[in-house]
Amino acid sequence: MKEQLQALEQEALAKVEAASTLQELQDVRVAYLGKKGPITEVLRGMGKLSAEERPVIGELANTVRGNIANAIDEKKAGIEAEQLEKQLAEEQIDVTLPGRPVAVGGPHLLTSIVEEIEDLFIGLGFEIKEGPEVETDYYNFEALNLPKGHPARDMQDSFYITEELLLRTHTSPVQARTMNALEDKRPVKMICPGKVYRRDTDDATHSHQFTQIEGLYVDKNVRMSDLKGVLDRFAKQMFGEDREIRLRPSFFPFTEPSVEMDISCKVCNGKGCSVCKGTGWIEILGAGMVHPRVLEMAGYDPKEYSGFAFGMGPERIAMLKYGVDDIRHFYTNDLRFLKQYHQA
Amino acid sequence: MFVSLNWLKNYVDIDQLTPEDLAERITKSGIEVEGIERFAQASTNVVVGYVESCEKHPDADKLNLCQVNVGEETLQIVCGAPNIAEGQKVAVAKPGAVLPGNFKIKKAKLRGVESNGMICSLQELGVEEKYVPKEYATGIFVFPEDTEVGADATDVLNLDYIIIELGLTPNRSDALSMLGVAYEVAAILDVPIRLPQTSLRHSDEVAEDHVSVRVEAPEVNPYYGALVVRDVKVGPAPLWMRNYLMAAGIRPINNVVDITNYVLLEYGQPLHAFDYDKFGSNEVVVRKASEGEKIVTLDDVERTLSAEHLVITNGKEPVALAGVMGGADSEVSDTTTNVLLEAAYFDGQTVRKASKAFDLRSEASNRFEKGVDPNRVREAGVRACQLLSEYAGATVLSGVVEFDQMDYSExxxxxxxxxxxxxxxxxxxxxxxxxxxxxxxxxxxxxxxxxxxxxxxxxxxxxxxxxxxxxxxxxYGYDNLPFTLPQGGTQAGGLTKAQELKRHVKRFLEGAGLSETVTYSLTSKERAEQFVSPEVKEATVSTVSLAMPMSEEHSTLRVSILPEMLTSAAYNLARKQADVAYYELGSIFITDEEKVTRQPEEKLRLAGALTGQWLTHPWQQEKKPVDFFVAKGILEALFASLKVDVTYKQAKIDNMHPGRTAQIFVGDRKIGFVGQVHPATQKAYGLKETYVFDVDFDYLLEIHHNEPSFAVIPRFPSVSRDIALVVDETVPAGAVQAVIAEAGGDLVKDIQVFDVYQGEHLEAGKKSIAFSLFYQDPERTLTDEEVEASYQAILAEVAKHFGAELRG
The missing domain is CATH 3.30.56.10 (Phenylalanyl-tRNA Synthetase; Chain B, domain 1)
Known part of the structure; x- marks a missing residue:
């Protein structure tokens, strides 16, 4: 019987080895390990054996069954792995084909610049104020120390609607409006971004509509060195920590002293190049200490309060920062332009 | 203001600095230097030559053959200038000379005749044509007779000088004079200043005997000084003076005019020279012009004056428009011998009105407009007479005849x-x-x-x-100011709720695939009347237009963002950018006045435009053109994010497709519209099928609730039921859905349309709309009976309202 079992084992293992599909393997399992299989058959004849032989043969039979079952399981795992591999191979795609595009929009470059500046000044404790685009002559000029007939009105030829109404030529009127509106004459710390309009023929460097950001800080004991410190923070954050600023005298009717702020040229690092016209400096914005007449007209006592104000052009900043070469790009809304700055 | 450094050196020592360093010092402490330029680039090997003889070229009518003595030698030169003549002293570029523009002079043969150099015009020596005195404009330059032959011509001409251009702000009119600039530079460099000495030899004759001065408008003419000079010999001004004028951008004319211009530049005080013999009387009367009075000015144009203009008269008629321009009749000419010189102070605003009215901006009017120095008026007149006596051979009569109510106080x-x-x-x-x-x-x-x-x-x-x-x-120097930060009480900066919401909406729409535009607020009158949303139209009486537009294109303030946005879309289409998805958040301008007298109301609107493909994935043959539901879907998602409940109703709106436009409501309030642009309007704009929306953003700001709040996540399962209803094809799905929501009660949490069918399996004129209903009770598991009861209630209500039947 022992030989019979060993022969059956050999035979079964050979068939397992030969099986190539899961079905053939299942057939081998049924044939050899099933209730009607030859091993069961052999064991049925155990009754004829002596009491000493019976456990020996019994054990051998179990071993044989175990070996065959193991061989089948092993073979099965192998076949399954092979089949999976084949299936995966069939499922292969060309990963170099393009994916389905996702519609992506984005903010206008001017919005990105304005929001960046807003966030910077919010961090310094400023609020954001807004004002009307159609202004009264009073707020656009007179409240800013530009009485009728003032020569400085020449600098900004304007779009008038009536004698008393015009499209604002700067965002500065929001200064006066904000201060006027505060009944308790408390300190003011605000910036105001917005659209402004001037009588200019549109070309590469002029636009009849453009953007401005006005800033105002009025409190007791505001010093010009505070203006310098705040503008330095602004310049470094917008243009890089390695930029230097300088102030130089200028003139605005609503500030005294008045200055222009330049930053050191990024292209040549201040040595002088074509971008900075050889001076090493690039003009960024105008600023100054609020003129006492402006404070007075807005109901603030200039003996008690002082302040600084500044105004800048986001278009100019964008042009410097990104090398935009024509201001009209900001208003034609060419998607080839807009999309360049959707990540900016 | 152009400042020649050569000229400036007469008043202050600037030699210790390079022009660049000087410019930087001036810029940092005073006035912005906008440019440093060389008036004319250096030439080499150009000398003064004497034309010993000048004959016609044997083979060319227009050329002359000249023998020119240049000092050590005499050169034969062929010259084509029409004004060349024997006995002239001229600038000769010898062979080997290099002229501006790297133009090298070599020996040459011209029509068979040897030519050893070139006789130069000022242009060839690098002077811009507009500064060249008229008599030399089409020919060579001729030196004064006393010029030394063989001398370096560029040295004699003194053209190789540096000019700095000052960008003057309106407050610094003091620097509209060389003396003003000198004071400025002296302060910045801390160097002494040398002022010109105005000593004068008068004749025994007294000016007062020859002229009187009366001012009838002292409030605008507080000082008028008249000086008289005799026996003027009109001719060219000295070379150095002509050079200074050219450097300052003024073309030399003759010694009398040049001297008044020289003093104008030196003192910042405009002067006017009248031909005394053509003045028409010997009394100067300054008065306001009478309405309609006429004067022919120097430029030979007749000007009609009004009562706000100030004129100089001879007691009878105007001879000059004060501070702006003289009259043609009394102009100094080559034959002038006696000159009446005016040194006056005219009110800036008065001059400005006249110069603006006649578009006559000049060096003189500019200075009066900005205000001249009261203490320099008389002195400038005396200075001019001194120069007339030195350089025009004039005899100066004694005394300044003046009217003087000037305030000289500091x-x-x-x-x-x-x-x-x-x-x-x-x-x-x-x-x-x-x-x-x-x-x-x-x-x-x-x-x-x-x-x-x-x-x-x-x-x-x-x-x-x-x-x-x-x-x-x-x-002291702005560079020396410390950097500090504001020391006042701190306040929390931040965005207001409205500003936050604006950013939220922008980011939302960008995430939905739209690009933000910034379009012009000024549009054409025609476009300002298009796409006006009904609620805007109701609030608007007229459009707001500029009094003096620069063009019809930008003449009127927008009442809708869409016209300019569609113009931008068409711009892209014309450049093969066919897929456009835009939004803009900005102001429109509406007025309730027929003719505007008050500020118009500025309302924030949110607009968008979509055209072309919404989705394209070519190799998978996926293509989804933009349609009404793409546009509406974006708005629905936006409103949902703002927790604003809106309804849509079919509507007819100007410039919109009558069958594909929905008006948007919050309750009964109209808040805008969404739909397809009318095909005729699309065509007019150069667009293909385009969908737009326009929404009242101010109102959204008022009613939105975008504060998130917590709703319990349901623990009990939901039950869904589908219902397909057959209704007349004219019944809007939105109306059916509203009835379902009402009838279904609180348990119905969501209703979704999942199919709309019309066709062969249905009766003509009918359609089937299939809805999925989602039932849920947050507190417990629903029973079939409850759901069934709600379902039956719905069926009964839709049958009642629309005659709807369940689709079999």
């Missing part, structure tokens, strides 16, 4: 050391302040830390304490 401004430091954030000492005042040549009285400064009359811009703060700060 403004007193008190400053305090501590207050200046408080304002600047500095710690400048009183001694330093005193030193700065000295550098500026400002007189002052000091009492410890208090200074009473007398602002010189040349500096009309210094009136108040703050003006002096600026003077101290700029001479």
């Amino acid at each position: 403004k007193k401004v008190t400053i305090w050391t501590d207050k200046i430091n408080d304002r600047l954030g500095t710690s400048i000492s009183s001694d330093e302040i005193a030193d700065i005042l000295r550098k500026l040549h400002f007189n002052f009285e000091q009492d410890g830390e208090t200074f009473v400064v007398s602002a010189p009359t040349r500096r009309q811009d210094i009136v108040i304490f703050e003006d002096m703060v600026e003077e101290v700060a700029r001479i």
